[in-house]
Structure formats: structure tokens, C-alpha cells
Amino acid sequence: MSVMVLLELQSNVENIEQLKSTFRDMLADTRKYDGCQGVETFNNQDDPNQLVLVEKWESRQHYEAYLAWRTESGALDAVVSMTSGAPSIRYFDYIDI
Numbered sequence: 001m002s003v004m005v006l007l008e009l010q011s012n013v014e015n016i017e018q019l020k021s022t023f024r025d026m027l028a029d030t031r032k033y034d035g036c037q038g039v040e041t042f043n044n045q046d047d048p049n050q051l052v053l054v055e056k057w058e059s060r061q062h063y064e065a066y067l068a069w070r071t072e073s074g075a076l077d078a079v080v081s082m083t084s085g086a087p088s089i090r091y092f093d094y095i096d097i
Contacts, residue, residue, distance in 0.1 A: 001094060002037055003060050007053040008088040015082035016049050022082070023051070026075060030055075033069070035062025049084075060091050 011019045023041060030039055035058035044050035057063040067089075070076045080087065 001059075003057050003063065004092040004094065005053075005055040005057055005060075005063050006088070006090045006092070007055065008090075009051050009053075009079070010047075010084045011049040011051065011082055012084050013049055016051075019051065019079065019082045022079060023053070026070075026079075030066070033062075033066050035059060036066065063091075 009019070020041075020043075027039055027041070030036055037056040037058060039053055039055045042052045042054065044052065055063070057066075067076070
């Protein structure tokens, strides 16, 4: 069963446009990564320096493999260098209600 991953980031004020550009470049590869079923990016209306990525993955293990790849490649460090704190990553299971 798929998992939804919420990635929340708070950009430094001076880096928000660069952060958006970085994600624009990175997400093409993300969407092609094994297990990725989709990624959407949102900008908080009340806090323009906050981005939220809503991602759907085949499994948490697929996402964790992807995250390890991004960490090893240095891409995660580049993203974190533009933020004012550690990203929040949360995992959600679909429930049929």
C-alpha cells in the first residue's frame, strides 16, 4: 500500500526563490525515482517562506532509499543550507473511511 510523505521546510528569507528553483530542478529526477507515484509542492499562504511537499510513494522503504540517495549525492545538504531549521518529514498511511 502506498504511503504519503509530507516534507515541510522553512526557508531563510533570502533563499526562498533559490530553494524553489532547486526543487524545480530536483523534482524531475524525484518523479522518475523507483517507487515515486507523485510529488506536489505548496507554498504556505500565511508564511511565504514555508514550502510543503506532498509526496506519494509505493512504500516508506522506497522513500527512505530515495532520501538516502539524495543524502549521499549532497542534494539534501544543499537544500538544508537554505533553510532555517531541520526539515520535517512525516509518513501517513491511507485509510479508507
